[in-house]
Amino acid sequence: MIYLLLLIIAIAILLLFAEKFLAVEEDAIVEKINDLLPQTQCGQCDYPGCKPYAKAIANGEVDINKCQPGGERVIKELAELLGKEAKAPAKEQKSPQVVVIDEDKCIGCTKCIQVCPPDCIIGAVKKMHTVVEKDCTGCELCIEVCPVDCIDIVKLKQQFKYSKVKVNID
Numbered sequence: 753m754i755y756l757l758l759l760i761i762a763i764a765i766l767l768l769f770a771e772k773f774l775a776v777e778e779d780a781i782v783e784k785i786n787d788l789l790p791q792t793q794c795g796q797c798d799y800p801g802c803k804p805y806a807k808a809i810a811n812g813e814v815d816i817n818k819c820q821p822g823g824e825r826v827i828k829e830l831a832e833l834l835g836k837e838a839k840a841p842a843k844e845q846k847s848p849q850v851v852v853i854d855e856d857k858c859i860g861c862t863k864c865i866q867v868c869p870p871d872c873i874i875g876a877v878k879k880m881h882t883v884v885e886k887d888c889t890g891c892e893l894c895i896e897v898c899p900v901d902c903i904d905i906v907k908l909k910q911q912f913k914y915s916k917v918k919v920n921i922d
């Protein structure tokens with residue numbers, strides 16, 4: 753009887769260690785996936801940010817081709833990391849873009865500031881707002897919330913590594 757009890761305790765301890773080990777392994781995979789994502793937190797993958805998307809990929813809940821800003825480069829890197837086949841992006845790739853605010857029309861409601869993932873809109877309540885172009889990822893989240901429709905898209909000629917270096921068309 754005592755041996756049976758000891759055996760059950762030993763199995764329980766082993767299961768506990770195995771669970772902890774697997775959790776650590778899973779966290780490590782999530783971090784590796786997350787490191788490959790652009791970190792714009794734009795939500796265009798239908799998850800609230802890069803880390804939740806990384807977790808969903810690690811859990812096998814979603815495909816690796818849903819990151820819009822990451823495009824084919826990120827899909828390829830994720831495929832290599834996870835030993836999967838690289839697929840075409842789930843959504844059509846946007847050409848590089850940023851947004852500009854028509855400061856004459858802006859009513860200073862601050863709604864755009866509240867949704868901008870890289871925090872690149874400057875302004876205060878009832879004061880005009882402006883976009884710091886070098887940090888804008890062109891995610892368009894601010895456009896949807898603007899009540900006076902004063903935010904416009906500007907297409908760019910070239911964009912290296914998401915939004916770090918940009919060259920305007922004109």
Ligand code: SF4
Binds near residue numbers: 793795800801818
């Ligand atoms: S679409 Fe890409 S960059 Fe945007 S939140 Fe999802 S993983 Fe991050």
Ligand code: SF4
Binds near residue numbers: 867895
């Ligand atoms: S498009 Fe708008 S919300 Fe997105 S990064 Fe640029 S300013 Fe921010």
Ligand code: SF4
Binds near residue numbers: 858
């Ligand atoms: S949401 Fe539109 S009106 Fe409101 S602060 Fe931003 S740009 Fe101005």
